[in-house]
Amino acid sequence: MTSSTAPSSPLALPGTLVLAGAGKMGGAMLRGWLEAGADASLITVIDPKPSDELQALAAKKGFSVRPDADGVRDAAVLVLAVKPQMLAEAAHTLAPVMASSPLVVSILAGKTVGDLSGALGAAPIVRSMPNTPSAVGRGITAGFAGPGVSPAQVALTTSLLQAVGEVVWLDDEELMDAVTAVSGSGPAYVFWLTECMAAAGEKLGLPAELAASLARATVSGAGELMHQASETPATLRQNVTSPGGTTAAALEVLMAEGGLAPLMAEALTAARDRAREL
Ligand SMILES: NC(=O)C1=CN([C@@H]2O[C@H](COP(=O)(O)OP(=O)(O)OC[C@H]3O[C@@H](n4cnc5c(N)ncnc54)[C@H](OP(=O)(O)O)[C@@H]3O)[C@@H](O)[C@H]2O)C=CC1
Numbered sequence: 001m002t003s004s005t006a007p008s009s010p011l012a013l014p015g016t017l018v019l020a021g022a023g024k025m026g027g028a029m030l031r032g033w034l035e036a037g038a039d040a041s042l043i044t045v046i047d048p049k050p051s052d053e054l055q056a057l058a059a060k061k062g063f064s065v066r067p068d069a070d071g072v073r074d075a076a077v078l079v080l081a082v083k084p085q086m087l088a089e090a091a092h093t094l095a096p097v098m099a100s101s102p103l104v105v106s107i108l109a110g111k112t113v114g115d116l117s118g119a120l121g122a123a124p125i126v127r128s129m130p131n132t133p134s135a136v137g138r139g140i141t142a143g144f145a146g147p148g149v150s151p152a153q154v155a156l157t158t159s160l161l162q163a164v165g166e167v168v169w170l171d172d173e174e175l176m177d178a179v180t181a182v183s184g185s186g187p188a189y190v191f192w193l194t195e196c197m198a199a200a201g202e203k204l205g206l207p208a209e210l211a212a213s214l215a216r217a218t219v220s221g222a223g224e225l226m227h228q229a230s231e232t233p234a235t236l237r238q239n240v241t242s243p244g245g246t247t248a249a250a251l252e253v254l255m256a257e258g259g260l261a262p263l264m265a266e267a268l269t270a271a272r273d274r275a276r277e278l
């Protein structure tokens with residue numbers, strides 16, 4: 001496994017980038033690319049029912065949005081961001097794009113390189129798993145290069161994904177479902193934790209708005225501290241925990257047998273297993 005972090009120079013696209021599916025994740029990546037300085041005129045988004053927000057963004061930034069791929073030629077890269085269940089239908093829609101043999105970068109959970117080449121036809125395929133913090137340049141994406149992906153195409157994918165955060169490359173495709181469980185779905189666990197903290201604060205008598213503000217600022221602040229600090233999460237946790245103090249009282253509950261650790265393991269196993277089913 002190799003890893004790398006986002007460069008400071010603007011994202012350079014080698015030619016037309018087609019994004020198929022500008023929903024929650026594809027839309028987050030698109031915003032990340034635009035934020036990273038990509039040339040919007042080289043971006044074509046294919047989405048059968050584009051939202052008003054997407055249309056407004058397209059008009060403001062200068063990328064194009066189309067309901068289908070008719071007439072879309074000479075794509076250098078196709079980023080596939082439809083739901084896994086839509087793969088067959090999307091492959092049919094995307095046949096004109098595939099005619100120019102673009103590099104395919106899929107973000108579909110659970111869909112293997114074999115599944116993707118079966119649906120799309122022979123092509124260099126990178127299977128990847130990003131996450132929604134990509135929208136603010138703070139994502140982490142794991143990639144796996146399928147057969148026939150050249151070193152130049154790996155470099156191109158790296159630059160594309162680095163524009164929205166960190167990139168790690170896997171040598172073993174089998175690991176991708178576990179990666180999905182940890183980092184692909186992971187932001188949702190953190191948001192749920194924030195919701196739970198706010199709800200618990202409310203139960204302790206805080207006004208709802210104050211509880212929500214405290215929880216949100218605490219989770220985002222702790223995330224930023226973890227991002228910037230060189231210490232491990234365990235050390236950062238210990239830094240909060242005065243012996244015999246309030247944090248120790250709370251952690252005793254969270255770290256008890258049957259507390260958060262086994263629950264998290266069970267939750268991630270469920271996510272990993274679902275990816276295998278998809
Ligand atoms: N959300 C996340 O955090 C992450 C998601 N992923 C993966 O990203 C993919 C998309 O997930 P998500 O963004 O959450 O889902 P969404 O439903 O939000 O986005 C999918 C988009 O694809 C559009 N679409 C449907 N059919 C086609 C087609 N034939 N051609 C082009 N676009 C089409 C949909 O349009 P319409 O709504 O009109 O049907 C929708 O805008 C999934 O495969 C998921 O596994 C990976 C990592 C993280």
Ligand SMILES: O=C(O)[C@@H]1CCC=N1
Pocket residue numbers: 109180184185
């Ligand atoms: O929930 C899902 O299936 C997708 C994949 C990872 C995050 N969202």
